[in-house]
Amino acid sequence: MTLLALLRFHLRRHRTAFVAAVSVGFLHQIAFLALFRFWKSNSELATTAIRLLPKPIREGFGFPVEDLSDPRVYEALYFMRPELRALLVLFGVAVSTAALAGEVGGGTGDLLFSHPVRRRTAILSGALAAAIQLAAFGVAILLGFVVGTALLPMGDGQPTIAQLAPVVGMAVFGTLAIVATTFPFSAACASRAQAVGWSLALVIVPMFLDFVVLFWKPIERVAPCFPEHWYRPHRILAAPAVQSIPTIAGCLAAFCVVSFGVSAWIAERRDLSR
């Protein structure tokens, strides 16, 4: 019951940011679809441009660059959009850092934890709030796709909702796994600003390493240690046959479970002081 009360509170607390993020997700997808005709008519130019890129980067995209006019490939590119990923991750970090570091640093934790609330419950409620809000964001993207393709059909090869849903699900789950790794900072830091700083560093460094691994093979072995390595929704859409969805989902789930376990462990042992 405490968990439910805290969960409702988190959802209400981030309501404005959440509505804004969901609206942006919905409109962003429609805007992306609106550009498809332009993209298709210039796909040869885009193909030439992409062929000029170094081979590791081309391979990094994970789908055949020869078919850039294919609507599935175009839609797959959507999940690699930096602004989309930044929005998802920043929103998740905002929720994760509010869970404990925000309470302690902001002083509200004094009143909150004078009530019968376990610290791990506070962490878990934040995690559930992040999961629900990211899932709603995914639904907004799907709705944007439905509305966008109804207004501006992509033509032959347009992905179906059934094809897109698992991709959106994997994008949401992948983002949640990335965000989950920031919860230990929320559990350990004395202020939200500190937690945001460490969290963003933790998110950005693996993103960078995941990119570096395309050129520098020696770090390939450690790449699976980063949740970023398993964020591959675009590949699922473009080349579903070669992706092992259960393996990817299992690895992402492991990141979530381990991160929340570590967060709870830290939270229960720390002093709650600014």
Place this chain on the structure above:
Amino acid sequence: MAAIETEGLTKIYPNGAIGIEDLSIDVREGEVVGFVGPNGSGKTTTIRLLLDFLRPTRGGARVFGLDARRDSLEVRRRLGFLPGDLALYGGLTGIETLEFFARLRRRRPPSLRRELLDWLDFPAEMLSRRVRTYSTGTRQKLGLAVALQHDPALAILDEPTTGLDPLVRRRFHDAIRRWRRDAHTLFLSSHDIGEVELLCDRVCVVRAGRRVALDTVPRLREAVPGAASLEEAILSHYARS
């Protein structure tokens, strides 16, 4: 049974600073004990240890016979706390704030809420406004209502009237006295000796993390020769090296 009991309670912070050292106090059920001391003497540290916000370096504390560390959840079910540096969720309205904290104590309904708001003369129209628009006094009144709305057996108030005007202060004292009709226990940390004299049965004086006195108001006054008031007696305790 003692409402609060600490034995050899010690908190040394990771940077080596001593919060409190070897503090032993007892607060009997139904008693009002004032907790006074100069800034940095360890009052808030003690309270935070009782609430399990901080983990003791040595010693322990018991609240209603329960271990403050091991049975922390049960301890917090039985008490109400008003922090010294009160921070509320600015985006919530007054009534949402009361509801949210009441939901966290599902086993104990907010049976005293209406009376408390009445005793504190809390403006009804403010309940529907966001807390960020509240004045210091109104915020503090809401904080007290949050702390006591479930009618706890023990209240720990950390400098509840600091920064309040005399009128609001009087309302606070009035509300606390009325709440105590049912012989509840109050542990009151304060810098206001007049307030302590007015409300408390016994006073615990701490200095530099150590207990220097714990006695009734008249005895504390008498214990310092030449002290004309409790304030003078307590100040002489502060001044002793």
